[in-house]
Every structure is written in C-alpha cells, then in structure tokens.
Amino acid sequence: MPARVILAISHEQEQLTVAPVLTKIPGVELIATVTNPTELEQLVAQQVPDLLILSSELAGAGTAGLLERLVARHRLAAVVLLPTEDLRTARRFLRAGAADVIPLPSVADELPELLQTVLRQGTPALRSPLQVGRIIVFYGTKGGVGTSLLATNVAVALARYLPPDSVCLLDLDLQFGAIPMLLNLQPKTNLATLAQRFQGELDFEMLRSFLLLHPESNLRVLAAPSRPELAELVTTYLIERVLQVLKNHFAFILVDTPNMLQDTTLAALDAADHILVVTALDLLAIRNAEIVLTMFQKLYPAERIRLVLNRSNTRFGGLTPEQVEEHLRMTIAARIPSDGQLAVTSINEGIPFVLQVPDAPISQAIFQLASLIAGQPIGPSETAEATGGSLFRRLVGYLLGEE
Secondary structure, eight states: OOEEEEEEOSSHHHHHHHHHHHHTSTTEEEEEEEOSHHHHHHHHHHHOOSEEEEETTTTGGGHHHHHHHHHHHHOOEEEEEESSOOHHHHHHHHHHTOSEEEEGGGHHHHHHHHHHHHHHHOHHHHHSOOOOOEEEEEEESSTTSOHHHHHHHHHHHHHHHSOTTOEEEEEOOTTTOOHHHHTTOOOSOOHHHHHHHOOSOOOHHHHHTTOEEETTTTEEEEOOOSSGGGGGGOOHHHHHHHHHHHHTTOSEEEEEOOSSOOHHHHHHHHHOSEEEEEEOSSHHHHHHHHHHHHHHHHHSOGGGEEEEEESTTOOTTSOOHHHHHHHHTSOEEEEEOOOHHHHHHHHHHTOOHHHHOTTSHHHHHHHHHHHHHHTSOOSSHHHHHHTOSHHHHHHHHHHTTOO
C-alpha cells in the first residue's frame, strides 16, 4: 500500500519543484495539495496521511506552531520546505516536531532518499502512538549546589511511580557527567558513542540502543561521554535531535546540565518546558542565581523558570530562604533540606536516597518536587495522600504557570 502524502505549499514554485519529484518516487501517493492552514488542518484530520510536506511559509510566523499541533494530534511525520538554507529556521521546525527540513533548491537531490527512508520504516511505525513529553532542565548556579543529585533523585522518583518507560534522564554535563555513578550503572554507550554513529538522521529505534536502564526504577538514562576529551564530539544539532526524539517517546525528559552556558546547554534550555534553577544558601550561589535569572528572564517566558533551593535548612551563613526570595524577587518553588550523611551514602553506594530511605525529609521533598512536575502525587501511598488536596493543586498550577 503506497504511503499517502499531503503537500502544503505557500506559492506555485514549491508545487512546481516538489510535485514532479513525488511522482517519480515508487510507493508514494500524493493525495492532496493545499494552500492555506485551515484547509490543511481539516484535510489532515479527515485523511490522516502518512507524511506531510509543509512549506515553512504556509502560515507565516505561525507555521511552527501549526506543525507542532498537527504532529501532536495526528501522529504523522512531517518534512518542512525552507526557501533557502537557514540554520535558525531549521532548528525551530525540528524543535516543533519535523522529521527533517529541506531547502527548496535541494528537493530533487534529497527528497527521494528521505522518503525512501520513511517507507523502509513502514507505515505502522509512523502511526505508532506518540506522546509530546515535557522537557525539564536542571541548571545549577555554581558547582557543588547538588544539581546532579537532585536531578537524578527526581528522575528516579518519577520513573518509580509512573507507568513504565515514562521518564528519561539526559546527562548533558559532557565533560564530567556523573549520573551513571549515582545510579551504579556501567555504561557501554553514551552521547559520544552516539555522536560517532550519528549521520544527521536519528529515530527512536537507533536512539533506544544508547539508553541505559536503571532496573530499580525503570528509569532510562542517556549518559554523558566517558572522558572529557570526547565532549567535542557532541554537537548542538545532535542534542536538538535527541531531545526531539525523546520528547516523542517519553512523558518526561529530565536534563542535567553543567553550570557553563555552552551551546549544547543552550539547546536544552531552548527546548525546555520548565527550567529549574538550583541554588543554595551561600552568597556566591545567590549572586550567580541573580545573574542567571536575569539572563533567563530575558531569553524565556517567566512561567518556564522556577527556583529550587537545595540544603534549605542550613544556617551557617545566616541567610534564610525568605531573604533569598526577597533578594531574587522570586518565590522558591521547592525547598530541599540538607542531609549530608544520607546524600554522601547515596552517592558512595550508587543508590538514590528516594529508594534508600523514602521516609527521610530530603526524600519527601524530592517526592513533592516530582509531584509538582508530574501534576499528580508521586511517591509511596502515604506521601501521595499527604500531598493531595487544594494546596497540592495550587502548587501544581504555580509550577505550570497557571497561577
């Protein structure tokens, strides 16, 4: 049965360029050509094609949003036509869910091979259930505030109490990533080995073989390179593709980043649904938090950014959480108490403390943060009951920007 294709164009030159190429590709049937967004949405809902070839100019500035809606609602693959080679525009459409982008002058050379790749995967693969997951980025204001430990335990908490294969943790500390050690995993694959095989195209079948499994929680992990010198193999484009693929197959993708704002970190921040800025009760961490928050608030909508205070009950320097909120002019979304002995034991044994001692105050705080992220109670049954009710719903609304 031929693959059914809809062509959505914004001007005649696109049809004159693309349609003749499509007619020469075996196993492809062009079922319709449309020229406006409303007609396209109606036709896709009626026909549910295997592939959409979409002009980047069809809905003007709203084309990326249109694409994201269509991919999410109808589980179709989409290729976007660009007038010229434009990396920034390409990145925007890939983040919106495009399988690939093609400059119009390259259609004759690139489109047949791309569609053959789609056909080899088969129609059932295109129609397999997809979900548009949420990307949660953890960004520490300086080294030593505990960002990796927090991200790991939140990810384990989510994975342990959500359905299987709902959560993936991506280690973007490319030089000194420590997440496998925190989970007692010995990875044979990582981002560097993936980069060595990456040839510009990436699907979940390929990516799956690079994901580690944490058996105690069913968390999936994509590890950082094993040595600092291998970090240069990992490109921004690869990270963008990885995040897009993960977003289509996991409900939650948690990303642990270094505190250096390198290109790969910025790619994750650009893709994030929520950015959790992690700080602590010391003046350097608070100073850096102020700088980071000021910058992030210029780059991203305010509702995406949340403040997490680690070791919130320490009083060595006289600072209080209330003083931090006043100085930064931001409410602390989550306060994680200090438990040095449990944290160090967890690190040394490779057992997340939310599994090791789930009743500890630090674990309870992690379950609460995980609940805010998930929008439902996360943790042992008594934890779920304790976090229920109107207060929980208000906190969920706050994290999601609804209040």
